[in-house]
Amino acid sequence: MDKKLDDYKQAYHDIEIPEELAAVTEQAIERGKLHRKHAKARTRWVKHAGVSVAAVFVLFTVSVNTMPAFASALENVPGLGKLVKILQFNKGSAGGGTPQDAVDVSFITVQKQGDQENIILNFTQDNEVQQNASSFHVSFTEYPNTMTFAVGGARRFSAVKDFETLKQSPYIEDAYEIISLDDSLVRFNVTFTEAIAYEVKEYKQPAQVVITISPKEVTPEEQQPVYSVRTASVPYGETLGVMEESLLVADNMRVLKDKQGGYFVEAGYYRTEAEAQEKMKQLKDEFGVVEPLFVEKREYLEVPGGIVAR
Structure with a gap:
């Protein structure tokens, strides 16, 4: 099964997304005819995760993402994944999928299209290609620009091996797993090198989450330094999870990795040092947090530094 998934993944890497919609449409029709002639072969792929349907899906990712009418017109072409929804973010957070279990976040691929890039999350369940996405949550925060992913019902995270591939993108500074004390929850962060615009879409048949990113302009006023309220840095492990639980009372809590490779919990960041000190x-006084906390000044795209508890 692992080899089949590797072949499935390789198909994503090897296919170049065409620039012209006409070429995309023509190839869709031809592949649709081919799959209708070989219905049994297509059924076999659905069961065993063959690469031909995956290849068609990737080929059409940009067209489906950017042209809903085109997606609707071709939704019955064999092998074309179906767009479930475009996530609507509220204060940087959004979610989708349906509750499931025994999910493996199996691999992550990156597809480039002009100055945009698609980060594609792929899933399996019970050693089969998953048809519907498990419950997931995505949030975006700044200082540094970070997207956090959480997938519920996930018992495995095979895609952790693809972080090095993600970091080859000019837009991505780092990608790393976040510890969870829940054994059915997978979480990870992607930190970006610059200001980005983003859009997240959920697909089914097969289940995929596609994150489209592109650079965006920010004003000097939007890049003023902030003051972070945070814990000291600790190694990756259970201690980090316990620290996070102690700060669940914070409205804007997140787990981050520092420049030295340590991890810490941030309770939020503020425009002035006085606000940070007050928080x-x-x-400590109202919520009884006993974990040592610090105030750290941070620039817009700066990766946080390590702090040692004394």
């Missing part, structure tokens, strides 16, 4: 006092 730190509130966490």
Whole structure:
């Protein structure tokens, strides 16, 4: 099964997305005819994760993402994944999928289209290509620009091996797993090298989450430094999970990796040092947080530094 998934993944890497929609349409029709002639072969792929249907899906990712009418017209072409929804973000957060279990976030691929890139999450379940996405949540925060993914019902995270591939993107500074004390939850962060615009889409048949990113302009006023309320840095492990649980009372909590490879929990960041100090006092006095907290000044795209508890 692993070899079949590797072949499936390789198909994503090898296919170049065409620039012209006409070429995309023509290839869709031809492949549709081919699959209708070989219905049994297509059924066999659905069961065993063959690469031909996956190849068609990737070929049409950009057209489906950017032209809903085109997606609707071709939704019955064999092998074309179906767009479930475009996520609507509220204060940087959005979610989708349906509750499932025994999910493996099996691999992640990156497809380039002009100045845009598609980060594609792929899933399997019970050693089969998953047809519907498991419950997932995506959030975006700044300082540094970071997208956090959480997939519920996930018992495996085979895609962790693809982080090095992600980091080859000019837009991606780092990608790393976040520990979870829940054994049915997979989480990870992607940190970006610059300001980005983003859009997230959910697909089914096969299940995929496609994150489209592109650079965007930000004003100097939007890049003023902030003051982070955070814990000291610790190695990846259970201690980090316990620290996170102790700060669940914070509204804007997140787990980040520092420049030295340590991890910490951030309770939020603020425009002034006075605001940060006041928040730190509130966490201790009103919420009883006993974890040592610090205020760290941070620039717009700066990766946080390590802090050692004394």
